[in-house]
Amino acid sequence: MKTTCPYCGVGCGVEIRADAQGWHVSGDLQHPASAGRLCVKGAALAETLIPAGRLLWPLVDGRRVSWQSALDSVAERLQKIIQQHGPDAVAFYASGQLLTEDYYVANKLMKGFIGSGNIDTNSRLCMASAVTGYKRALGADAVPCCYEDFAHAEVIVLAGSNAAWTHPVAYQRLVQAKQQNPALRVVVIDPRRSASCDLADLHLPLAPGSDGALFNGLLHWLAQGGYGDSAMQPHLAQVPETLAAAAGWTSERVAQTCQLPQQDIQAFYRLFAAHQRVLTLWCMGINQSSSGSDKCNAILNAHLFSGKIGQPGSGPFSLTGQPNAMGGREVGGLANQLAAQMDFTPENSDRLKRFWQSDRVATQPGLKAVDLFQAIGRGEVKAVWIMGTNPAVSLPDGNAVAQALQRCELVIVSDVMRATDTSAFADILLPAQAWGEKNGTVTNSERCISRQRAFIPPQGEARPDWWMLAQVAQRLGYGAAFSWQHPAEIFREHAALSGFENHGRRAFDISGLAQLSNNEWDDLQPLQWPVNGDYPQGCARLFTTPRFYHPDGKARLLPVTPAGPRVAVSRSWPLMMNTGRIRDQWHTMTRTGLVPRLLQHYSEPFVALHPDDALRYGIWPDALVRIQSRHGWMLTRAILTEDQTPGTLFVPMHWNQQYCAEGNVDRLVAPWRCEHSGQPESKQTPVRIQPWRSDWQGTLFLRDNVTPAAVNWWCRIPVADGIARFSLAHQGDPRRWLQTMLKPEWTLQQAGDEQAFYHLIAWERGEIQLAFYAAARRPVTDDALIAAAFQQPPASSESRFALLAGRAVLGEARGKTICSCFGVGEQQITAAIRQGALSCAALGQQLKCGTNCGSCLPELKKLIEQHAPQQAEAVSGRSE
Incomplete structure (x- = not known):
């Protein structure tokens, strides 16, 4: 089975096969975007095909209900608000994680039949x-x-x-x-x-x-x-x-x-x-x-x-950020667009009225993402349907977003996962199909349309997003326009609209695909739009002749007056904070957070800062720090690096309240945005930083049937099936804190020093139930080997004492994971370098690191630079 990766906008092809051990993922050698390559996240996709944490059935006001009842509730409550306050009192907030067919239906329902422009998408934050x-x-x-x-x-x-x-x-x-x-x-x-x-x-x-x-x-x-x-x-x-x-x-x-x-x-x-x-x-x-x-x-x-x-x-x-941000733009998923990449003009609104046979087509743009949630906070938008995204984490001014959702009269969330920061505010929760379950198309950065294919049955009662929307549309009285039985029917309508009265005036045109049968759609091979009479096989490169899409056929240069960040650093806010992605995580971790090996490279949120800034603000390596802006604050771990320019910070944007306390960086980001695009300024936030002190920090390993006690700061790191690791920081005595979690039937081994550290291992019938390590600063432990001991408990007393010390029990220590594809750690790599593996190729041959997705190659080169001179000096010393 061939499908498409659901992560970034590269749109890599994926091949799926199954055997007795489960599903296996590899790169599709024939896919034009990737030619068989996959990054570490794509290579780990099979590990996300698990039921853990899934939303399995509809919930209305916290109660499990049938689909019939849930859809009736959605339609009735939306209809009531529309009748009382008008169509602009409702809104949809969609996602580049939706398939094009889902997106098309959402946009058609909101702009074509409800009659409001109020559908926007998390692509507003991206593209x-x-x-x-x-x-x-x-x-x-x-x-x-x-x-x-x-x-x-x-x-x-x-x-x-x-x-x-x-x-x-x-x-x-x-x-x-x-x-x-x-x-x-x-x-x-x-x-x-x-x-x-x-x-x-x-x-x-x-x-x-x-x-x-x-x-x-x-x-x-x-x-x-x-x-x-x-x-x-x-x-x-x-x-x-x-x-x-x-x-x-x-x-x-x-x-x-x-x-x-x-x-x-x-x-x-x-x-x-x-x-x-x-x-x-x-x-x-x-x-x-x-x-x-x-x-x-x-x-x-x-x-x-x-x-x-x-x-x-x-x-x-x-370079597009999401797998289908381009597809969302094609169908008009942005609030300032109509379908088929048409603008809001009377001519285009009339064209859609005739194509959709609706007299309710929106005639003016709706609210863009930040403005939309501000309008929710003011009570002007009284209902929002959030689809496949987590705005309580990803939008700027996150505290205000949470308050807006808390006050909103009706919050509908259709998602794959049961517990997200956003679903906590939902009045109605609808279980959506996940990657591997849903069926449709996506468009990548280079305009390449690819198929995402279903290859596993849906978990629980999960349904396609397009189906939910169409069912609600039918209940609102628009049944004839939303009567599809198969996603290929939606794609054909989308393709036909792209060519409707186009005559070469609009760039987006896939009318050449409007007559595909269901089987032909199912077998569709990747191709780049436009796909029409001029380009029946698609078109890789545009503007090979200089004819552009302005009415006069010319391109426009635009006078630009360069502007810096909306708010500059100051005495009170002396550092400029940049947010962004890290290598092994995706968006707000609702998918990648399920995969233990994707949390080994960086397990906790962090702030990268220059050593000079660290010295100025009294911050030591690995310290917990408090970062504050005018809008909020967070706690995170400090990483000192000269890769960071003095006066600047970098903080990843992924962590949420499911994985970390006070780790959401978008609570700090101001809602400033580009006046033309509405895109927020997430890269330049003036902040200040200071050490955050606790009486102790700890590492806690436990089985899923144990609930950790309340603590000032925590970060949850899934380790393996049934085992979780927590990083902790708290006030008071760690012994007293731990006592509330211990069970009478457990056998305890303890070690400690009144001032320096405290360790405890809890056993029951030969199995480790809990391992705890605390010290004034984060204790140094071999986390991978402690986790392994939960699955294969050490038998000898010597190895049990080693476990109590938090050091190697089974096998060699790996250190921090550098290569997530093959689980290769820093200590293994440095040992190989010292033994003579002085190139990435040599390390790959010996340890396999760097031989799959290549994302770790820059770090491998840095390690070679750091440790190869020691190797040379050692050789020189021996020769003398």
């Missing part, structure tokens, strides 16, 4: 600025590039993208391109030295939020040097005013604004100007800004003016 930039410049949300361009490029620019961690398979294609063409130059633009810098020929650690100045300066450099493309100029509008807006941005001024050496800026500008095949890849570091749309247009300006678009190896390429 909205890129959408705005493309539409303003090209006349359409039409990504012009494809992954094949990596192999043709002479220069690749990574701007605001740590692709090595966020889009690992795309990054490995970049690595391959560099190996095959050593002349390829890679520029990484990022305030911190991320894993992606491993490949960089030039790293520009610019001041946070100053990207607009950098690219405005590039346009000025191109104009001054005569690098404008003469063939492209007749196809461009607004050139003089755009160049005038950029005229003051000399390399000297850019250097001052970006806080970069002028020679480095000029080196970047020369690389861009001297090569025709230049590819700029960008992601959240550009988009998640109060001026994100203008930053995107500054990138597009440089490419259009110099003619670096539409040809192999050349173009502005936004």
Whole structure:
């Protein structure tokens, strides 16, 4: 069975097979996006196919009910609110995790029949600025590039993208391109030295939020040097005013604004100007800004003016964050769009009225994500249906979002998991189908439509999202328009709408697929839109001839006035905090948090800061710290690294209240957003930091039938079936705290020092029930081997005493996991380096690390750099 990965926008192909041991996942060698590669998250997909934590049946007001009753309740309560307050009193909040067919039905119901524009999506937090930039410049949300361009490029620019961690398979294609063409130059633009810098020929650690100045300066450099493309100029509008807006941005001024050496800026500008095949890849570091749309247009300006678009190896390429963010944009899932990527114009609203045969089609945009939840908080929106996303964790100003949901008259949540931060506020919970259970299509970053196929039966009473929506629509009286029996019928309608009265005026057109039979849809092979009479087999690269989608056929340059972060650092808030993803986790961990090996690389939320800042604020390595902004605070673990620019912090965005107390970073992020795209400024939040002190910190291992006692700070780390690990910090005596959890029938082994530490192991009938280690600071324990002892208890007294000490019991110590694909730890790697494995290839041959997804290769190289000199010195000493 072939399907598509449900994580990032690379859209990797997945092959599924089953045997007596269960389901097995591998890369699809024929899929054009990935050619058989999978990252560690994709490779672990089979481990998410478990019933743990699933929402298995509908719940209304906390009571289990039948689907019939639940759907009746949804329809009746929505109808009552619409009748009393009008259609704009209800809203949908969707997700790039939905399939295109689900998304289409949600948008059709809200904008076409309820009659409100109030459907938005978590793609607003991800891609909205890129959408705005493309539409303003090209006349359409039409990504012009494809992954094949990596192999043709002479220069690749990574701007605001740590692709090595966020889009690992795309990054490995970049690595391959560099190996095959050593002349390829890679520029990484990022305030911190991320894993992606491993490949960089030039790293520009610019001041946070100053990207607009950098690219405005590039346009000025191109104009001054005569690098404008003469063939492209007749196809461009607004050139003089755009160049005038950029005229003051000399390399000297850019250097001052970006806080970069002028020679480095000029080196970047020369690389861009001297090569025709230049590819700029960008992601959240550009988009998640109060001026994100203008930053995107500054990138597009440089490419259009110099003619670096539409040809192999050349173009502005936004890397989509989610698996179906593009599909959601196709169906109009954003509040400021109509279906089939149409804008809100009277002509387009009328076109939809005729196609859908509805006189209720919305005529004006709805509320964008942040505005939507603020309207919920004010009581203007009285009902919200949240589908497949967790806004209580992912939206900025998280405390205000939670308060809004608490006050909302009707909260409906359709999701896979029973317990999320958002579902805690739900009046009605509807069990959705998970990956492997649902059936439909998704579209990736390069406009490639792929199939997600069902290969396992649904858990419990889970149903497709499109089915739930259609059932509610029928109960609202719109049955004829929502009478599909199969998702292929929805896809055909979606495809037909894309070509309806199009005549080449709209970029998105898959009308060539509108006549697919159910079987042909089921067998659909990956292909890139447009798919129509001109491109019956799809089209990999757009704008190969310079005809754009503005009415005059020209592209638009856009005058840009660079702007920094909405709020600057100050004496009270002296540090700039950046949020983002880490390698092994996804969004708010509702899927990846189920897989123990994905929580081994980083098990807890953390803040990365420069050692100079740590010294300034009295923070030691591994300390627990309190970070505070004007909007909230969090507790997290400190990691000191010179990869971080002084004055800046990096905090991952994944942790939620199911996995950590006070670990949600979006509670700190202000609701500032781009005035054009509505995308929040999640990358630049002024904060302060200080040590957070407790009387003790601990590590607790226990079986699932034991509930940990209340504690000031905790972080839950699943270890294996039936076993969990907790990191803890608390006040008072750890012995007294632990007593409430101990059972009389357990046999106890204890060790401790009144001032230094306290350890306890609890046994019952030869099995370990609990292991506890506490000290003034986080105790040093071999967590992997302690967990193994729960499954295979040590027999000898010597090994039991070793377990009590928290050190190796079975096998060698691994240390911190570096390679999650094969479970290879730092101590194993450093030992191999000291024994002579002085390259990534040698380490891969000996330990297998780095030989699957490649995400750990930057860390392997760092370890070689750190420990190889010791190896050389040792050899030198022996020779003497």
